[in-house]
Amino acid sequence: MSKIKKTLDNVTILFAGDSGDGIQLAGGQFTNNTAFYGNDLSTLPDFPAEIRAPIGTLAGVSGFQINFGSKVFTPGDNCDVLVAMNAASLKKNINKLRERGIIILNTSGFDKRNMRLAKIPDSDDPFDNFDLKNFIVHKIDITKLTRERLQNTDLEKKEIDRCKNMFVLGFIYWIFNRSINSTIIFLEQKFYNNKNILNANISVLKAGYNYGDTSETFSSRFDVKPRKMKKGSYRNILGNQAICLALVSASYKSKLDLFYSGYPITPASDILHQLSKYKSFGVRTFQAEDEISAICSAIGASFGGNLAVTASSGPGMALKTEALGLVFMLELPLIIINVQRGGPSTGLPTKTEQSDLLQAVYGRNGEAPIPVFAPSSPSDCFLVTYNACKIALKFMTPVIILSDGYIANGAEPWNFPVITDLEDFEYEFKKLKFSEKFNPYLRNENFVRNWAIPGTKDLEHTIGGLEKDNDSGDVSYEPENHQLMVKIRQAKVNNISNFIPDQKFSSGSTNSDMIIISWGSTYGVIQSSINELKKNGYDIAHIHINYIVPLPKNIEDILKYFEIILVPEINNGQLIKIIRDKFLVNAIPLNKIMGIPFNSHEIVNKVKSLLN
């Protein structure tokens, strides 16, 4: 039976089900397939906070949202397609579906038990409890169909039921007119030593696909336009992955061994996990006893001449505060990554937030300015991390990278580089020239001190956290010297603004109606909001700040063209404090503190209210 084909610009699908339903795997497979197909895309996983939340409950719902098409900035505000494997997942997500959106329901997930677990009142038809009239609903008994398909295998019921996600995936592939081959290859790798399970999964995947063909369910299939991407090699990438790849690349290009030290914490742990798989690339990873040991051991490694890195999140970053002061005083290179999560305190460990900015900028005893950089998307993590390594080594300074949970676990296509195309590093280990007197705190024209690593003859010296004399490097409590050193260390950091790119407009120009200033993971949603606003005739400028300390030199120049300055942040207003202090402009905040990203309509509405 042939069906109508429609071509669309963008589609957002939300896969939802119990955390045991294999939602993340199905979502991940669809993402890879989509990327391969050439769509632009952005994803947002939503894990339950508990390791194994009780089956069937609202707390146990796992979600995976993907937005894909010809131009994509965010995982999508509302979704076009919602897959709900059980009652709880429908209850939790139904409000995210746009009007006339498509719902695919696994009817056996709506039995009495599931309804009770989802705390939905009893009724004859379970679906009476949902207001489905504005949606296109497809009820499929996926559980039953899967079991029927596998009834002649040796598998246990539990194993059979675990294949349900392949049915959904196959069906979705069919709807979007895709080949199932990428997933077959994946399954072959995953289950290469268990043929029974492999065959079952493939069989159900095909069943799902064929169900589309044979059933009367859909009256149309969709083609989603691929993105016109510039020439190059692409892959999908998560933010934490990109950080790891940047670190390994920086290690290779700088010819310094990579030493990574961390203590597990959500959502930074994956950096430790991934790097510990890179031992074949000369990477040392150290799971320290706590975050203090993590940063201190990294400081030790940096002293020894390694490219040293540590990462953490909220509470763990707080613990690194004292040692951050030390490494600042030592003037040793160090990369500190904060994958931010909802705070304060333990807060909302599995949710995203941008609320550690002021801590990064100001949160130390004494005058201790440290460069702070922030990537704007998963793939941008590569560039920002790589540049952070370059700056850390060139300027003998710690650099803080502020990522967040949304970037860390979100995926997007990435036009990845080859190693030879990456910029070279500029730093050197001090060697003594003939008859020179050595002082570890002697500085070059950029105020950068000598890096003399243990093992180098004749450069024996001791450094520490006490103030030191500018001339000799010895400990000094002299009043004038202290002031001089504070000013020099500040000047060194300020001077980095001469080595970072000038601030560019992401949208608009000095002639635009107003300007939006943003940083971190809000980049995508602001871009898509501005595009939407453009359709309504608004001309909005946007600068997205990747380098927060020091700021690019030309920001003041840019801001003077604007009367209306909006600063949207996923916090209670942090960057805006810096902007107002530095430039004395009446910037206006837009804040969302819900552990989740902005929706574009929130930005659009705010902009409209400011301009009308």
Place this chain on the structure above:
Amino acid sequence: MSKIKKTLDNVTILFAGDSGDGIQLAGGQFTNNTAFYGNDLSTLPDFPAEIRAPIGTLAGVSGFQINFGSKVFTPGDNCDVLVAMNAASLKKNINKLRERGIIILNTSGFDKRNMRLAKIPDSDDPFDNFDLKNFIVHKIDITKLTRERLQNTDLEKKEIDRCKNMFVLGFIYWIFNRSINSTIIFLEQKFYNNKNILNANISVLKAGYNYGDTSETFSSRFDVKPRKMKKGSYRNILGNQAICLALVSASYKSKLDLFYSGYPITPASDILHQLSKYKSFGVRTFQAEDEISAICSAIGASFGGNLAVTASSGPGMALKTEALGLVFMLELPLIIINVQRGGPSTGLPTKTEQSDLLQAVYGRNGEAPIPVFAPSSPSDCFLVTYNACKIALKFMTPVIILSDGYIANGAEPWNFPVITDLEDFEYEFKKLKFSEKFNPYLRNENFVRNWAIPGTKDLEHTIGGLEKDNDSGDVSYEPENHQLMVKIRQAKVNNISNFIPDQKFSSGSTNSDMIIISWGSTYGVIQSSINELKKNGYDIAHIHINYIVPLPKNIEDILKYFEIILVPEINNGQLIKIIRDKFLVNAIPLNKIMGIPFNSHEIVNKVKSLLN
């Protein structure tokens, strides 16, 4: 022989010598005597950084400066009288003496050995190395005179030499026309079980006094005008002492046991030392294994219904960061005192600085606003600490007190209160009313939650650092609830501005030529600068902010009268960032980062340059 008497408004004396010379003791004695005499006064001790720096060296010089008279704000910029017990102490301090100032020299401290240790070139007359022509110099062989006086005692030479400081003290008493009785009483207490030493000290003290009478040294004696103080009882007080007395008083008035937990660190340790002597006032002190344990144990005590307090400095404060987030989330009362020192990192442990302000205000992960109060002088520590306790208990919140090394160790007369006159406390332990449903996060009209302490029947509950539901107090990851809670916690802190005094002018009015904004230990020097400026016809307004988070409500109103706003700070510009951000005024910084306080001429010059 009778001599001329002169009456002066103010005098500054700097006692200086080797750290073994008993300088601090002599200075302290003179201070008490001076206070008793009715002078206003302010003192500044200057300890060597080392425990026992090598005798006779520059690093070993110990100093004690006292400014006293009819109205005193600071320990004095320049001194009128310099006592120098050895060569190093003269070399180090000669630049502090005003023109035509008096130098009293202990000649035997200028022998070859002492000159060598002070790194002064050899010459026939040691005094050729100093440019003394602009001063009135009195050379006395104090060592010799002391030894002669005690030659008939059984004391060892070491013990005899240790009495030198009494000679100086006696001599100074004579110059300023004082009775030596207060010191005799002190000595009797100190050496009550060693009569030999006692008699020797008294004898030398008298010798010094008599030396003034009998020698031809001075042609005039001085009377320094007492301050017209308002009626009341007075004593001398150091900043750290005042904090301790405020805590004990607050404990008594609030009827809560005091639990103090700390880990030794300069210059906060004395709070631990002093409170541990107050066990007879129901005070528990706990020397924790580190600062993390110090704050966490205090949190435990607060949970148990104590008035809980912890104090530290620079590196130790940094370590408390994570737990500060916890207690903020728990919404338990806690006093955290930061006696600031020179930073960053270990920095300049024995020097003063105001550079932890931004850390106190912003240095935590997540949105965690905590009230920050700062005393302006040693005696002000009492009021600010007492008020911090009141606010902490009334609002169930941690409060950070920012003192500094200068306030901690500086002395001034204090018009102390009697307990009955102190304000009462407003807080209550929750008790369950009949058939009420209990929720620990239910709030009163000031957004303050219930304090239900273990041991209270029927109020069993668990609190923690995860976000919690506004209605039930249970853990909650709901987006809207998180935003609500962040806003409520912020509103609670903001609302405290309704319960702190309105900002008053310390000098000037809305009609003044310009305004100075300050906080912390700069109060005194700014006041004296403004007085000096007044003499030159300048009318300068001054507001000194004791309550930094939240700011008094009327600051914006005040600032709008001024075009020139100067913010002097002993850091690289911190309060000014908050002022500029909040009020968008082009405040101008004046910064000194030398580990020492401002001199008034630095302020005066800056003001003049701004107004001319």
Place this chain on the structure above:
Amino acid sequence: MKNNNYNLKDFANDQEIKWCPGCGDYSILKQVQSILPNIGISKEKIVFISGIGCSSRFPYYMNTYGMHSIHGRATAVATGLKSSRPDLNVWVITGDGDSLSIGGNHLIHLLRRNLDLNILLFNNEIYGLTKGQYSPTSELGKTTKSTPLGSIDNPFNPISLSLGADASFIARAIDREPKHMRQILIEANNHRGTSLIEIYQNCNIFNDGAFSKFTNKDFKKNNSIYLENNKPLIFGDENDKGIKLDGIDPLIVDLNDKNISVEDLWIHDQKSIEKANILSRFSDINYNYSKFPRPFGIFFQKKRKCYEDEMLNQINFNFTEDDLNKLIAGDLSWNIK
């Protein structure tokens, strides 16, 4: 000593329990809830303080006072609470990561100070909450998320470490032996001083079967030995093996051997630090004891002064307002009239 006619349910609350189905934590929760009705302490006097980890969610499920604090610091929080409120009955709930990784220092300091409280160390030899990294008790060579090629950290022996830190009560229990666990919980609570119980707890998601040697019917009796004070050390499928001390060296002996009599065996003596030290190394691969069974029960117990009592001894609460006024006035004050 039954009090207030409590029963288990009085200590449970209506919070939804969020541990994975099958997690060993459930058993521990239940045993604690079972013994509390009988310890003679009113509910409102009982406080559970935890750090962060799966195990540390425990206080949420208790109908008592509780605090879910921060990672590794429950011991420090409890120290402040107990020393300022000696009237309370305080329990610390902690995991192997919480207490031995980030919280190691506070733990050993609490043990040496000896406050009268009970520490339940849920040892699952893994980080549960952060989804499966190795912990300081994970065995050498373990592959986990953070050790794909196997761990290279020699694990702590928590019992040896506690002995070294002068703990005054040290015991071990296991989730699958509820009766034994209840008995140990009661003894720990009766002990005046800090009681540390290491409880083996199966994390069926990230480290399933870590303790199957001691739970599997087929071989648990050969791999474990249950200590009873003043009783000989006997174990084995048929209670047919014993342990003897040859001078300072323990030997495993066969009780079927006619030359061996029960009288010759090592008699467990909870007061002996020397014996406790050797016992703590049983089955430790580092010390030639790998063939020995793993001991459960009370290793060591010692009377020692409690910190909070000594603190209280130094304090005087009976001062008058006048005393305080004098303190404020100091030694040297003057009046302006």
Place this chain on the structure above:
Amino acid sequence: MKNNNYNLKDFANDQEIKWCPGCGDYSILKQVQSILPNIGISKEKIVFISGIGCSSRFPYYMNTYGMHSIHGRATAVATGLKSSRPDLNVWVITGDGDSLSIGGNHLIHLLRRNLDLNILLFNNEIYGLTKGQYSPTSELGKTTKSTPLGSIDNPFNPISLSLGADASFIARAIDREPKHMRQILIEANNHRGTSLIEIYQNCNIFNDGAFSKFTNKDFKKNNSIYLENNKPLIFGDENDKGIKLDGIDPLIVDLNDKNISVEDLWIHDQKSIEKANILSRFSDINYNYSKFPRPFGIFFQKKRKCYEDEMLNQINFNFTEDDLNKLIAGDLSWNIK
């Protein structure tokens, strides 16, 4: 093994030493500077890492590489340095406050991990740099600035604690026995693994005479015992006392007694963890050993794998740029042309 013709002066520098005159730190500095010329390692390969405290100023006075880090963290810094630079010869300098109070956790973790470095723990039973508060090794009842009524914290026994943490080399020395100290320093440096030496150090300003029992000529021989491997435990003014093991219980015996022969005495065996545990409690008032002499020398030594070696074993540095390009490209990539 003499190398590079170094002598003591090569390891001293021109920095002014800022310890108090008479401080025990001077002796330790000198002994270290004396042995370094002979350990066969070039000066530029030697690194001293310290925390904060009087003792921690040590690196400033050494003409080697050094870092004066932050309070309690020298062990953590050294862990990162040694594991990433196994070629270096690393020494940790720390005080009793630095290593056992704030730094206790990093210390025990370093001991269990067993990196090949040497820890010199300057134990003066006081906080020197902060001017005289009690430390975790101060004796019960001690009055100090922070304990005007006497301390109530049971002190750590650093040797027992280290044994509990699985240290692979544990020794004790004292500032006033320079020759013995040098010998121990050399043995510690020769040991592959973490060597902990507790060095008694007199703080003549804030805790003068804390160790006079072991330094005063009149009674030091009765109060201390110097351990030598494979030698019997003998001490006393006239070498007239010995220690015997009665089963598991040590006894002090009089060698003048004719019924006692040297053959019966406890033979020191550095490999025995059981014996080391008992030795560590000698003279400990908590355990009925208060009459026993305080041991000096090597308590325990054990061969165990070093962390940095195991780390290196898992690492491969021989990858190509192509391998790296493949890693970046991942399993699934595509080209847009």
